[in-house]
Amino acid sequence: MLSQTLLVLALVACVVGSALPVRRFPHTGPARRFAVSRGRIFGGHDATKGQFPYLVSLHHDILGTQYHACGGSILTSNAILTAGHCAVDDTDVFAVAGEHDMSSSEGTEQEIRVSQQIVHPDFAGGVAPNDIAVFILESSLSLGTYVQTIGLPTSGSLPAGGSTAVTAGWGRTETAGEPNILQTVDVSIIDYETCSQDIDELGFGNPLTDTMICTGPLYDGISVCSGDSGGPLVQDGLLIGVVSWGLNMCGYPGAPSVYTRQQQQQGQCRSSPWQQQQLQRSCQRFCQPASQPASQPASQQQQQRQCRSNPWQQQQLQRSCQRSWQPASYAE
Template sequence: MSRNFNCQSLQCLKMKLLISLIFWILLVSTVKAKELPEDWKPFDFSQIIPIEEVVDLFSSLPKEAHQDSRNRRIFGGQEVVPNSHPYQVAYFIQVNPQRTSICGGSILNSQAILTAAHCIYRFPRVTVVAGGHNIHRLEPTQQRRSSEFENFRVHPGWSGLTFSDDIGIVLLPTALEFNTYVVPARLPIGLENETFAGELSRVVGWGITGLESGTNPVLHAAYNTVMSNEDCIAIWGEELVLPTIVCTSTNRQGACSSDSGGSLTVPRPGDTRPVQIGIVNWGSICGSSRPVGFARITEYLEWISDNDHFDVLGH
């Protein structure tokens, strides 16, 4: 009987270990599931298409301004230190049930994202990724929020024909939580008379690396000098370089397609946070030496202030 008892005890121990293992697997799976945002689902990155292919953005611009579909990313730049740009967000745009596009933006407040009008003016839904570095993964630092068309604010002067006032805001029904990885951008308040010409600027984005290679998973940055509008007009002309535009040189590195809506910043002495002075609007063929154009934020501070929150009566 002793041998039978020992054998049964060994089987019992194995069974207990198996039950414990199953319990811990289920527990870990439950914890991971709770960490996922309620509306989050994996994106098929092979189905992401450049935003410019959807909106035919450059049909009215000079031929040289059309984006090159073979190189759609921050070109000539470098990967940034993870989470070193906590004001920058990416967001996925629902083009249709099968296809998704991507743009960049910056955090205005816990419920407002600043971006380009051409990224949101005709689409039903976006999913914002804040606090991310590798947006192909669900990182523990990330916060993901969804928003619908009714929550998009597009500047009334925006026109895809004249390419004017390319600025918009995405309002988030569920607020972001500010922490080390998610903070608002610093706007150029009090700097309205600055042109920033001659200053070293930084543009960041994830962008599309190519039609076959999909999005650039990690955040990249490029550094260029802010140009005077006079110098930019000499290259692009007055019809494109309006007073509401700020240009940067490229030196064959800078923003390109699908970096649209992202932030252009300049440092300020003694301040750890840079000042955002522009929003990625348009540029030349990726890798070109021609300047890139950004919406000049100092020209839109009043409009931003009027639209960076929900209208209590209307929402």
């Protein structure tokens, strides 16, 4: 059965923190067919510093040791979009923005603890539809050159088969194992019907649904891999997909990389009032210019003052909140 071939891999890649020791943890589970993608880009190259300012590394902290677990994209100054299978229980999670080279501290990194993990209510776990989550941060990121938000596509948009997109991550490569420098690669969109046929031909079962996006090329050794989960698929400067799953043998000939399609999830936002409410609260928490008492913690007061004193930044944050989570503006 297909369920017997699916495996949630625990990705691990080293991230150097400012104070905590960091380790790489090898995958120790059994080999299976399809798996969620938690590793590095196959067939990619080094990204330039600041090329992906909306990308974060999500760290797990276990007994004082941090390790890279997933990627994520900055929707607002304190909301990160990632994969549902990146959510964990009983483990502290930190978002590191402004990261590029994990082997050194470059002075642009911002590390903030995740205070809430909001997983799509219809995500069943493993390789499945609705593999998406929003992580709410304990405090706001400071937006700037190396830390920025990214928008979502407009209602009704669908990437065309054969068009080009880009993805990025800190995962395992085919030559260098787990490089410290962020990797990126251009990919081509595969339309749903073609992708479904491609997966059928692999003979491992077919978990694809029309809420997903596939990319290739299929025969050039290019793919996402374990540890890239939750990372972005970007086209024309907009986040069109979140890395979800692929064949366990990264870069396998004929096997596409698969992402959760963002237009579909925008429609789901309308049908999940609780999730929408949490996101709206996160958007408003640090940028209410006149409602905070003087007794508010200093760090929170500082964030609010920044919002008040920087109208452009406040406007961008508000637009980002509205653009991503307005309940009535997206197609089903």
